[in-house]
Amino acid sequence: MRVAIFGATGMLGKALLGQWKDDDVIALGSAQADIRNPDQVNAVLGQAKPDWTVLAAAYTDVDGCEINPTLASAVNTHGALNVAKAAARVQSKLLFLSTDYVFDGKKGSPYEITDERRPINAYGKSKAEAEEKLTAILPDCCIVRTSWLFGPGGKCFPDTILRIAESRKAIEVVNDQRGCPTYTLDLADAIAKLCRLGSKGIIHCTNSGDCTWFELAQEIIRNAGLSTTVKPTTSDKYVRPAERPKYSVLSSASLNSYGIEMRSWQQTLTNYLAERSRSNAEIASSLSNRA
Numbered sequence: 671m672r673v674a675i676f677g678a679t680g681m682l683g684k685a686l687l688g689q690w691k692d693d694d695v696i697a698l699g700s701a702q703a704d705i706r707n708p709d710q711v712n713a714v715l716g717q718a719k720p721d722w723t724v725l726a727a728a729y730t731d732v733d734g735c736e737i738n739p740t741l742a743s744a745v746n747t748h749g750a751l752n753v754a755k756a757a758a759r760v761q762s763k764l765l766f767l768s769t770d771y772v773f774d775g776k777k778g779s780p781y782e783i784t785d786e787r788r789p790i791n792a793y794g795k796s797k798a799e800a801e802e803k804l805t806a807i808l809p810d811c812c813i814v815r816t817s818w819l820f821g822p823g824g825k826c827f828p829d830t831i832l833r834i835a836e837s838r839k840a841i842e843v844v845n846d847q848r849g850c851p852t853y854t855l856d857l858a859d860a861i862a863k864l865c866r867l868g869s870k871g872i873i874h875c876t877n878s879g880d881c882t883w884f885e886l887a888q889e890i891i892r893n894a895g896l897s898t899t900v901k902p903t904t905s906d907k908y909v910r911p912a913e914r915p916k917y918s919v920l921s922s923a924s925l926n927s928y929g930i931e932m933r934s935w936q937q938t939l940t941n942y943l944a945e946r947s948r949s950n951a952e953i954a955s956s957l958s959n960r961a
């Protein structure tokens with residue numbers, strides 16, 4: 671199978687390249703093709719002629735999208751449509767990465783794939799519009815919604831918490847947003863399986879279990895063996911440009927119907943933190959050898 675990955679330089683993209691071993695993978699960052707430019711997108715897919723195109727490229731800065739909704743729409747909606755049209759032209763299947771932020775967070779029980787999209791911020795709107803319009807171009811495209819990504823090679827919540835905790839005795843973290851943390855390596859494995867299985871339609875794909883950002887921070891600090899106190903707070907005390915859904919837990923039923931089960935977010939966090947401290951130790955030792 672030949673697979674073209676847009677967004678290969680991003681956090682998930684790097685995990686896809688690392689995990690996806692058995693197929694012929696073509697890695698594309700914005701230097702190879704800016705998805706806002708249909709000619710560039712047509713040229714790379716015309717040359718690659720992939721069986722599958724995985725679209726992980728996006729403008730992912732949620733507050734940045736709120737401040738610059740024109741850019742959010744240009745990359746996340748129109749860029750996605752450029753990729754879909756080019757994929758259709760070379761008869762490639764498409765797997766599009768989307769988000770829990772297509773929902774408003776008012777449901778209070780896990781979101782199913784049949785639940786109506788009701789985004790409350792510009793990032794969510796740009797992704798929700800892409801989802802709707804992609805299906806018109808490629809009715810069989812696969813839309814994988816995921817959430818709260820963490821992993822190596824990107825800016826992620828565990829890294830931020832550990833960096834802040836180094837210099838503070840106590841930190842405050844919001845306890846009124848609930849979602850599903852997801853390890854990029856696990857998601858990458860699931861995406862490769864979904865492509866091999868010829869999946870189509872909307873699929874919710876996250877690690878299992880859910881928590882608030884406060885509960886996640888507590889687990890990070892506990893796991894790292896730090897003594898920093900984590901205190902719960904509320905979103906209204908930390909006003910940011912974009913509103914976040916209060917509850918964006920995604921039901922795993924659609925993923926399970928493909929025979930794929932995901933580990934708990936606690937297990938994956940333990941893996942990630944162990945891997946992170948191993949690679950930090952390796953960097954420290956190679957620096958001391960060089961000195």
Ligand SMILES: NC(=O)c1ccc[n+]([C@@H]2O[C@H](COP(=O)([O-])OP(=O)(O)OC[C@H]3O[C@@H](n4cnc5c(N)ncnc54)[C@H](OP(=O)(O)O)[C@@H]3O)[C@@H](O)[C@H]2O)c1
Pocket residue numbers: 676677678679680681682683698699700701703704705706725726727728729730731745749767768769770816817818819820824825
């Ligand atoms: N992070 C999360 O918590 C989260 C949650 C739910 C869903 N998702 C979705 O999962 C996917 C992967 O997210 P991520 O966190 O791995 O993203 P990321 O680390 O922010 O990486 C973004 C990727 O998009 C590429 N990109 C940005 N603008 C582009 C453009 N105009 N043309 C071509 N490529 C462009 C970047 O390429 P360059 O670096 O080469 O510029 C980079 O490879 C995204 O679709 C995102 O919406 C993420």
